[in-house]
Amino acid sequence: MPKAVIVGGSIMGLSCTHALLLAGWEAVVLEKSGEPPNKSPTGAGLGLDPTARRFIEPWISQPEFLDHLTLPLSIDQTLQNEATDPEKKVSWTLTRDEDFSFRAAHWADLHGLLHPALPPETIKWGHLFLSFTLYNDRSEVSVKAQVLHKGDTVEITGNLLVAADGCLPSIRQTFLPELKLRYSGYCAWRGVLDFSGQEDSETIIEIKKAYPDLGKCLYFDLSSGTHSVLYELLNKRLNWIWISLISCR
Numbered sequence: 337m338p339k340a341v342i343v344g345g346s347i348m349g350l351s352c353t354h355a356l357l358l359a360g361w362e363a364v365v366l367e368k369s370g371e372p373p374n375k376s377p378t379g380a381g382l383g384l385d386p387t388a389r390r391f392i393e394p395w396i397s398q399p400e401f402l403d404h405l406t407l408p409l410s411i412d413q414t415l416q417n418e419a420t421d422p423e424k425k426v427s428w429t430l431t432r433d434e435d436f437s438f439r440a441a442h443w444a445d446l447h448g449l450l451h452p453a454l455p456p457e458t459i460k461w462g463h464l465f466l467s468f469t470l471y472n473d474r475s476e477v478s479v480k481a482q483v484l485h486k487g488d489t490v491e492i493t494g495n496l497l498v499a500a501d502g503c504l505p506s507i508r509q510t511f512l513p514e515l516k517l518r519y520s521g522y523c524a525w526r527g528v529l530d531f532s533g534q535e536d537s538e539t540i541i542e543i544k545k546a547y548p549d550l551g552k553c554l555y556f557d558l559s560s561g562t563h564s565v566l567y568e569l570l571n572k573r574l575n576w577i578w579i580s581l582i583s584c585r
């Protein structure tokens with residue numbers, strides 16, 4: 337049976353591992369974090385389209401959990417908001433799609449569905465990828481990783497190496513050393529606001545007044561030089577992304 341070594345045990349690494357197992361591969365995941373993430377109320381939201389859900393459902397033992405852990409995003413609405421301009425505090429709808437069939441997941445909830453559904457011992461927690469060597473005409477790969485709590489190095493062999501180690505991937509740099517990160521013209525911040533127990537606060541009341549379809553709508557809010565994305569997650573959490581265009585001189 338061919339074997340894959342996947343570096344990175346976040347959403348991409350775990351999704352790839354499930355897909356490979358279903359295709360008849362053996363797989364091992366090297367993840368530098370020492371243990372599975374806890375159910376942190378903060379973090380990130382993810383919008384799952386129907387195709388993503390169709391892929392994920394066969395991977396988890398109880399596919400209905402995907403619905404239980406997500407909120408529907410049945411509307412996609414883009415607003416043009418002039419509220420940041422003190423002269424014109426107005427906003428109007430640019431587009432509104434009522435057939436949007438996404439669902440909103442919290443990163444930790446989705447991860448918590450994906451990792452327990454893998455065979456035991458598939459994920460090697462606390463293993464820091466160090467380097468790899470290709471051999472046998474590139475049909476095999478040997479991966480070196482450091483076991484962080486012990487400090488010793490292990491070597492794992494396979495037939496496929498998957499670089500799911502995030503936005504600064506050391507594996508990609510080996511193949512494309514000349515490829516450098518470039519500033520793309522904007523900066524973005526994102527987070528999740530846990531407002532449980534704060535439902536009647538002025539902030540939440542004002543947010544719900546400005547975005548009345550929260551709970552079923554993905555809002556894009558465009559203003560001059562900036563835009564934001566807002567949607568609600570299960571258990572009284574709001575996912576927000578704020579993007580700001582900053583010129584680089």
Ligand SMILES: Cc1cc2nc3c(=O)[nH]c(=O)nc-3n(C[C@H](O)[C@H](O)[C@H](O)COP(=O)(O)OP(=O)(O)OC[C@H]3O[C@@H](n4cnc5c(N)ncnc54)[C@H](O)[C@@H]3O)c2cc1C
Pocket residue numbers: 343344345346347348349366367368369463464465466500501502503506524525526577
């Ligand atoms: C502000 C902001 C907004 C974003 N908005 C969106 C959006 O709207 N839609 C979207 O699709 N994406 C968005 N993204 C990007 C999104 O975060 C990434 O696409 C997603 O997290 C990538 O997941 P991943 O599994 O590939 O990598 P990551 O989640 O980065 O996971 C990488 C994993 O690899 C592990 N790792 C790293 N190095 C090693 C090593 N040497 N050894 C072992 N393990 C290692 C890490 O511990 C981590 O678990 C946004 C990002 C930001 C910052």
